[in-house]
Amino acid sequence: MTATSSETASRGVERLLPTYARADLTIVRGDGCRVWDVAGREYLDFGGGIAVVSLGHCHPAPAAAARAQLDRLWHVSNLYRSEPAEELASSLSDRFGGAQAFFCNSGAEAAEAALKYARKATGKAGVVALEGGFHGRTLGALSATGQPAKRAPFTPLVPGVRFVGPNDVAALRAAVDAEVGLILLEPILGEGGVIPLERAFVEAAAELEPLLCFDEVQTGAGRTGTFFAFEQLGVRPELVTLAKGLANGLPIGALLVADGAVGAFTPGDHGSTFGGNPVSCAAALGVLETVDEALLENVRKRGSQLTAGLEGLAGVVSVRGRGLLLGAVIDGNAAEAVDAARGDGLLVLTAGDDVVRLAPPLTVTGDEVDEALSVLARIFC
């Protein structure tokens, strides 16, 4: 292949609505932690498609499961029962310790389901969410997203959302009154700067009357070293949302409702034509079978290795996060660092002006972590 990235991009990029500031890089192939561009150049992928490609590109387990399902049945609608959706719901229930699932197609849709579920279950429209939090771009999810720049062009939004600072227990308690039916929290604010919530804060949230929903769209499916990040916080929520890494890159979202909180949705309350798609659910089952204790141990070990390596680099002020969702606060501009790393063959992400976010596949090896660190050492200094 001789075409450059820009030649390829020029064939169609102007036909996409410009909702993303895309880099001029056209990726055409992936394998494990590596991707290749249209000109054949190799990159080490420590962005993982924004924390989505949880097992690495084209991992054989979800690939084989999805392929087999493609040959059997693509879609039946939710008018009928579906084996992959029921198996996935059962498997997620086992991981959670007893829950029912609603399947949709994205993280934002999972947030919408949580917002509607809480309204129906509690009869209350009020929501407490976090300053800096991110739950998606649809109007309900955006209404609970604590990032004013993303909200401002789209007002009026859904009313009733109050924002408090992450880990501010007093503000949380003050924000919850008789009108609030839902507290919506990311265990680690991902887009908002890789900011982990403290145990005392989530314990306070769990003690309050409203339903507690953890948005585990970015932190779930093993990314932080346990299947759910909340397992490390000593708190079990009533609701959890999942998406990104759940099917290793095929579109899927899920709302889990704990057994003690089920019963609010009845037929007709909510739905999604593609929700529970058999191919996506089959891929997700392949992911769940692969995210075992050995892989979670790899996440914890590689996360520690990456944290220690980053902390030792000149230009790194501090390192936040857990497992393989890490943010390096740098003494410089994160977007420029991301561009420079890409030029040096390493894909990483930003999470705010001065935070470089790392979310490699959970299968990353020690050698790949060292390789990424050696690129970052050149970039950050």
Ligand SMILES: Cc1ncc(COP(=O)(O)O)c(C=O)c1O
């Ligand atoms: C924590 C969190 N929730 C929700 C979303 C929205 O997910 P999606 O882009 O699939 O709608 C994201 C996306 O980055 C996220 O990080």
